Amino acid sequence: MADILLGLKEFSITFFFILYYWIQAIILAFIPSSWRAKDVAGETVLVTGAGSGIGRLIALRFARLGCRLVLWDVNDKGNEETAKQIKALGAYVKTYKIDLSNRDDIYSVAAKTKEEAGDIDILVNNAGIVTGKKFLECSDNMIQKTFEVNTLAHFWTCKAFLPGMMERNHGHIVTIASSAGYLGVNGLSDYCASKFAAVGFDESMRFELEMMGKEVKTTVICPFYINTGMFDGAKTRWPFILPILEPEDTVNKIVDAVLCNQHIVMLPKSLYFFMALKGVVPTKVLALICLYFGASNSMDDFKGRQKKIE
Secondary structure (H helix, E strand, O other), rough: HHHHHHHHHHHHHHHHHHHHHHHHHHHHHHOOHHHHOOOOOEEEEEEEOOOOOHHHHHHHHHHOOOEEEEEEEEHHHHHHHHHHHHOOOOEEEEEEEOOOOOOOHHHHHHHHHHHOOOOOOEEEEOOOOOOOHHHHHHHHHHHHHHHHHHHHHHHHHHHHHHHHHEEEOOOEEEEEEHHHHOOOOOOOHHHHHHHHHHHHHHHHHHHHHOOOOOOEEEEEEEOOOOOOOOOOOOOOOOOOOOOOEEEHHHHHHHHHHOOOOOOEEEOOOOHHHHHHHHHOHHHHHHHHHHOOOHHHHOOOOOOOOOOOOO
């Protein structure tokens, strides 16, 4: 009898909090992000892949919020251009050239970063690469490089900076993943797999931190194609439902989500519907939906940045 009463009590408490958090989420959805955003002025933000595209824009947005910036990129020229723009805003910035496919290089540059720039408060794992080839057209080196940059680099950067965040009980890890981290896409097998892994890593790490009672937040960003050149040639059949995203608007939504400690962000919002649908419809129905909305042939005319990955 005592076990039954204990079980009922546990169920009641769990059910209460399910309702509480559900109602909380609905209410927060209608509150402007500017009303509940945290103050990050003075915090140190590290952005990987900061030399161009989304990485550069994220770094500039945080600089405007009064943050100190640390920029990591393999592209020295692009990284220095980003730094120049940040300096023009009057913000602190340090740049480091790094090969994110090399674990030893990550640990070495991380140690140098901590020595020269201090503790990292917000880590933005943004750097990513895409081959855009069918599976059997991808060389072994291409596949390995994709995972090293898009997935494994997240493990090594977090191993380098998470302990300090946990010790201070303060920090935020941001994973720039993709909608391809929830739904497989024809012609993106290696990319999708790497982003599925990144999404799973974020979720598992968030649960670990919560179970340890640590105030280190995580946010995973899952956008559709963004108009930065990385997915040049990719197309969408219904742009009013699944538009190619504009970089500036996307970055504003990314940073707003970080400021509000939002866990998962899908862009555009229509993706929430499609991801929920995936969990309830038969596989053949999902395939027809993907075909109808153009997801199955969105990479047919892919060109990308024309940078060879070897």
